[in-house]
Amino acid sequence: MHPQPHWIDYLILLVYLGFVLGIGFVLKKQMKTSADFFLSGRSIPAWITGLAFLSANLGAQEVIGMGASGAKYGIMTSHFYWVGAVPAMVFVGVFMMPFYYGSRARSVPEYLRLRFDEKTRGLNAVSFAVMTVFSSGVSMYAMGKLLQLLLGWDFNLAIAISALVVLGYTFLGGLTSAIYNEVLQFFLIVVGFIPLVYLGLRDVGGWDGLKARLNDDTLVHSWKYMGSAHANPMGVEWFGLAMGLGFVLSFGYWCTDFLVIQRAMAANSMTSARRTPLIAAFPKMVFPFLVILPGMIAGVVAAHTSAAPMAVTASATAGVIPESGGKGIIPPKLDSDGNPMVKNGATVLDYDLATPMMLVRYFPSGLLGLGLCALMASFMSGMAGNTTAFNTVWTYDIYQSYINKHASDQHLLWMGRISTVGGLLIAVAAAYLARQFNNIMDVLQLVFAFVNAPLFATFLLGMFWKRATGHGAFFGLLSGTIAAAVHHGLTIPIGSAIGIKGGYLGMVIHEYPSEMAQNFWTAIFAWSTCMLVTIFISLFTKAPTRESLEGLVYGMTNLPKDEETVWYQRPTSLAIVVLVLLVGFNLIFW
Amino acid sequence: MGFDIRLPIGLMFGTFGMLLTVYGFATSGSEDYVVHSLGININLWWGLALLVFGAVMLALSWNARRS
Known part of the structure; x- marks a missing residue:
């Protein structure tokens, strides 16, 4: 009902x-530029x-x-x-x-x-x-x-x-x-x-x-x-x-x-x-x-004290909230x-x-x-x-x-x-x-999670380390995302079937006590990978010039x-x- | 830029407060309150609270415009 x-x-x-x-x-008039x-x-x-x-x-x-x-x-x-x-x-x-x-x-x-x-x-x-x-x-x-x-x-x-x-x-x-x-x-x-x-x-x-x-x-x-x-x-x-x-x-x-x-x-x-x-x-x-x-x-x-009995009989139709159970x-x-x-x-x-x-x-x-x-x-x-x-x-x-x-x-x-x-x-x-297709959204959200997980490493290095370079940041982000996917594909929460929940890379090397624990650890792996790869590649590529960092990096900005x-x-x-x-x-x- | 946001906040919650207060007053003693809100005429009380909130926002906005 x-x-x-x-x-x-x-x-x-x-x-x-x-x-x-x-x-x-009211605001429309003020949108000029x-x-x-x-x-x-x-x-x-x-x-x-x-x-x-x-x-x-x-x-x-x-x-x-x-x-x-x-x-x-x-x-x-x-x-x-x-x-x-x-x-x-x-x-x-x-x-x-x-x-x-x-x-x-x-x-x-x-x-x-x-x-x-x-x-x-x-x-x-x-x-x-x-x-x-x-x-x-x-x-x-x-x-x-x-x-x-x-x-x-x-x-x-x-x-x-x-x-x-x-x-x-x-x-x-x-x-x-x-x-x-x-x-x-x-x-x-x-x-x-x-x-x-x-x-x-x-x-x-x-x-x-x-x-x-x-x-x-x-x-x-x-x-x-x-x-x-x-x-x-x-x-x-x-x-x-x-x-x-x-x-x-x-x-x-x-x-x-x-x-x-x-x-x-x-x-x-x-x-x-x-x-x-x-x-x-x-x-x-x-x-x-x-x-x-x-x-x-x-x-x-408990539900309402005087809720009217349901009009629908035992075979409840889909799209109706059941009142018991x-x-x-x-x-x-x-x-x-x-x-x-x-x-x-x-x-x-x-x-x-x-x-x-x-x-x-x-x-x-x-x-x-x-x-x-x-x-x-x-x-x-x-x-x-x-x-x-x-x-x-x-x-x-x-x-x-x-x-x-x-x-x-x-x-x-x-x-x-x-x-x-x-x-x-x-x-x-x-x-x-x-x-x-409910699953399409689940897959998309999983991909987004992989893309997002390493991002903070890039910003942290970008804002607080003058030596971080563009190549480092780009490949750091990519490898962080890949690390997230690989970690997720090799692990699984206990009791889940292989598929969207993980384990799709052919073998399961670790079982997590819950899906949440798996997500948190996926993020940790992605972040660490991005951090390490960015530092590593930055050290082997040309350092950014001092002028190009003005106002963008700690130590180069008048706080x-x-x-x-x-x-x-x-x-x-x-x-x-x-x-x-x-x-x-x-x-x-x- | 724009206008003082407290004006529409005051007007909207003031309107909500008025609607709820009047409705709560008109329906006092209704079975609805026993079934849902533990016998409390929550419309009346929350309506009055929203009237006060709306009035404070309007007063702040009026005060800012004057100075």
């Missing part, structure tokens, strides 16, 4: 969509770019995925924030932003060209462009499927509405519009999830009540059971977690992904650009309470015939529905509309973030660099709008592709001084406050 939203819920959704598009319309469209004219204050920095990453993976992970692994999911995000955000703000912002590069691939050479930029630009468009498609697909399952909406209609709204506001107002809407969406997600956590916690009797109901000590401690991979539900040990997630993957994402860096590059000054990720780190630290707790609660509460309010996963899936004698749960089911469980009509807005906002901000990053990289790093080198600025502005439409059309196609701002606004003081709070949170939930 689908819950029926009332007119008030739809009215709230309409108000939200109206504001989102309205912002695009390509720098306005792609860089917001470098004019946005730090608190806005900071919230956008956070929100661009707040895609479906976050709200839905972290709830699912909370239901599965409990409070250990907080490692994705307190280990896997905040330290990297502090690092990029304090140490890397001076080079990104100071180089006046218009994109991350462009920084690579300034620092290394054309082929390194090309490699990064093309893989990034393909990746963002497909991620956008995956977001769209996930949203269409969710709205269909949860509310019985038409899949095509859900895709069409979300694509048109995102197209509308990014086409009209460019990056500024995307950033403004990301700020709006940030508040919407906060406002939508606070009452959910409040009602959920109140129902189970607070944190202590939740602990008692879970009745499993491994779910309520973040570090206590990390000594061995077999002792905790995630199946990862502390070293793999700290190095794989905390260092390689997290720094690789937050410090090199143009999707987030673009927000900081739009800031109105060097200090603002450096403050952007640090300001984002504060809400990021408390987000676990908003997105993980609902997932944990979903596993231990799950855990708490998390329903079982259904196979294509509509029967619950069973693996190793246990029912497979559809964890991705944990958070959406919580919304439907605790929100009456009215607030339900607000909750749905928050859910849609999380999907759309992810899509818009990908779209704006894609159109910039496409226009500056591919079109202007290889296709039309002498394009006028007005032509580039036009190209930016055209590529916004083109990028979203490919994303829609990818969403339908994902619906048809910004923050004396002019009050002490509590300085990036370094913010960083220290963030790190102290971070240690505090880890100790509380140890």
Whole structure:
């Protein structure tokens, strides 16, 4: 049975969509040059770019995925924030932003060209462009499927509405519009999830009540059971977690992904650009309470007290959420015939529905509309973030660099709008592709993971080692990607079949306790290979000249001084406050 | 560039607050709250909170424009 939203819920959704598009319309008049469209004219204050920095990453993976992970692994999911995000955000703000912002590069691939050479930029630009468009498609697909399952909406209609709204506001107002809407969406997600956590916690009797109901000590401690991979539900040990997630993957994402860096590059000054990720780190630290707790609660509460009996009989049709056989309010996963899936004698749960089911469980009509807005906002901000990053990289790093080198600025502005439409059309196609062949998306995401894993080594050497050369960077990146594929192909998580999960290179030389452990170690191998190969090749190729490194490398750049701002606004003081709070949170939930 | 983002934030959440408050007031005592939100008229309370949030944002934006 689908819950029926009332007119008030739809009215709230309409108000939200109206504001989102309205912002695009108002900003349209101000988009005069390509720098306005792609860089917001470098004019946005730090608190806005900071919230956008956070929100661009707040895609479906976050709200839905972290709830699912909370239901599965409990409070250990907080490692994705307190280990896997905040330290990297502090690092990029304090140490890397001076080079990104100071180089006046218009994109991350462009920084690579300034620092290394054309082929390194090309490699990064093309893989990034393909990746963002497909991620956008995956977001769209996930949203269409969710709205269909949860509310019985038409899949095509859900895709069409979300694509048109995102197209509308990014086409009209460019990056500024995307950033403004990301700020709006940030508040919407906060406002939508606070009452959910409040009602959920109140129902189970607070944190202590939740602990008692879970009745499993491994779910309520973040570090206590990390000594061995077999002792905790995630199946990862502390070293793999700290190095794989905390260092390689997290720094690789937050410090090199143009999707987030673009927000900081739009800031109105060097200090603002450096403050952007640090300001984002504060809400990021408390987000676990908003997105993980609902997932944990979903596993231990009962459904509505007076839910109407299902109209459908025992042979449940596919596309309907079954009312029994799950855990708490998390329903079982259904196979294509509509029967619950069973693996190793246990029912497979559809964890991705944990958070959406919580919304439907605790929100009456009215607030339900607000909750749905928050859910849609999380999907759309992810899509818009990908779209704006894609159109910039496409226009500056591919079109202007290889296709039309002498394009006028007005032509580039036009190209930016055209590529916004083109990028979203490919994303829609990818969403339908994902619906048809689920495996294609899994393969693509695997390839992206291989490409991303070594990136941070390249940037680290590029920014802090004067001797690193273009040849070194290019071949380092390539061999890092190959190392990732080889490691993944020779290992397998315990209990998985050979194929997409690994082991496809003919033999298995190591079995990991979990898929997550395998991913973390794949990243560690890729990073180390890239690091070593880049150093090795750099030493045997011609060193870059001193002039070519000006403003791009540590030791060749006048580092910004923050004396002019009050002490509590300085990036370094913010960083220290963030790190102290971070240690505090880890100790509380140890 | 652009305009003060606090203006649309204030207007949007103010509108949400108004809708929820009025709706919550009109539906007080409804079975819906017993079934879903532990008997709390969450629409009314959260609506009022959003009204305050929207008003603060509008005030900040108004204040910035005046100076």
